Amino acid sequence: MRGDDDCETRPFYLMTELTLPIRIVLIETSHPGNIGAVARAMKNMGLRELHLVNPREFPHSEAIARASGADDLLDSAVLHTSMQDAIADCGLVIGTSARQRHIPFVPIEPRECAQLVVNKARDGNPVALVFGTERTGLTNSELALCGHLVTIPTSDVYSSLNVAMAVQIIAYEVRLAAREAMPVHLREDPLASQADMERFYEHLQAVLAGTNFRDHTSSGHLMSRVRRLFNRALVDQNEMRILRGILTAVQENMK
């Protein structure tokens, strides 16, 4: 999957994991386990800067347990006594909110948010993504400190995202946005050529001609159905050898 193009993709990873100045700010988090789960969600997506405003309990063993190997982010977390302090050096501050709140903001969605975050961070602007308390989210005075509000689209009848789940979705979108314009190439087996495919269809027809197989399709276009099936599958060269091998073996064993 990676192989030869390792050298090309590494600079990308270096950039997204170490250089882009994007921080997650958690306000007055009640459950230390959630802080650990947020660290894990962030590290999976290559984000490293965790800022905590007045966490109820921190550090805490439950945070470490839920971080599951992302405890280096807990060790380097920056503690603040106010949201103002946590965002003081940021050029862009984005608040997060559940869908139903009556607030004087037109929220953006995570995908659009991620574009904005990555664009600004690439220009060297520190960016903060701010998450409120588990029970009540951001207060109106905290929202007033935000330039944008992001809302994750959720069900009409149940909207109750855990804070770490919300961080996970937004961090995932940030990762995808950071990766864009730098396509990563997946390595595949080379596909069978169209000439190979034609030889396979001829071979199959020869096998069928040796049987009493009748075309029962309504339109009588059996081979066109078979072609559609195999063309859709995008048969690779190795698979083609297997298919031809099967046909040859069957032929040798026919009456």
Add this chain to the structure above:
Amino acid sequence: MRGDDDCETRPFYLMTELTLPIRIVLIETSHPGNIGAVARAMKNMGLRELHLVNPREFPHSEAIARASGADDLLDSAVLHTSMQDAIADCGLVIGTSARQRHIPFVPIEPRECAQLVVNKARDGNPVALVFGTERTGLTNSELALCGHLVTIPTSDVYSSLNVAMAVQIIAYEVRLAAREAMPVHLREDPLASQADMERFYEHLQAVLAGTNFRDHTSSGHLMSRVRRLFNRALVDQNEMRILRGILTAVQENMK
């Protein structure tokens, strides 16, 4: 954010939350808390069908606690004793895997996966998204039952997504895909079920057993290569009749 267009959006929600036949299948989940967190992640995104294959402990108080109001999905969860049983009636089966595994699959990403899932589900085909155990993911024999493999892009240096986080990201992408404008859809033939596919593979093996066909693949896993090819093709019921007809005709004409 909603207001006036409530009436227009409601049919969409009805459809995505009640009608699209998309199930989450969890294999041998160790921690009951994770099952609850998965239910919560699903319900937030409007998915409701939870299938459990040999969970270590279920039902369990921790599952209910972590479900946080999504315990109706736990109540309606379907229990199975094998993955085959959990996917028997499905037309499309998608496995999930961490990025680093050395598996003979070209994985798709969640966004592409969601398009595929929603398209097939809209045509009425039950779709399964399958998640392996917390420690080791899906086994190779479980992966062999999947038509596609989805991998969430994660950090190059830390790839350790909790199963509920993985469900959250994929369910989020499914929700976005389901929400997109619904273009007039050409109706396709319904897909062959996984039970039909199993009968086809058995039939093919019976035919091969009657020949001197030898497995020349480097790994000796000929049938797994064949399965991958046909699973990827998403064979419809009409095509399945043709494939079975070919095998029967060949069988009748063998020495």
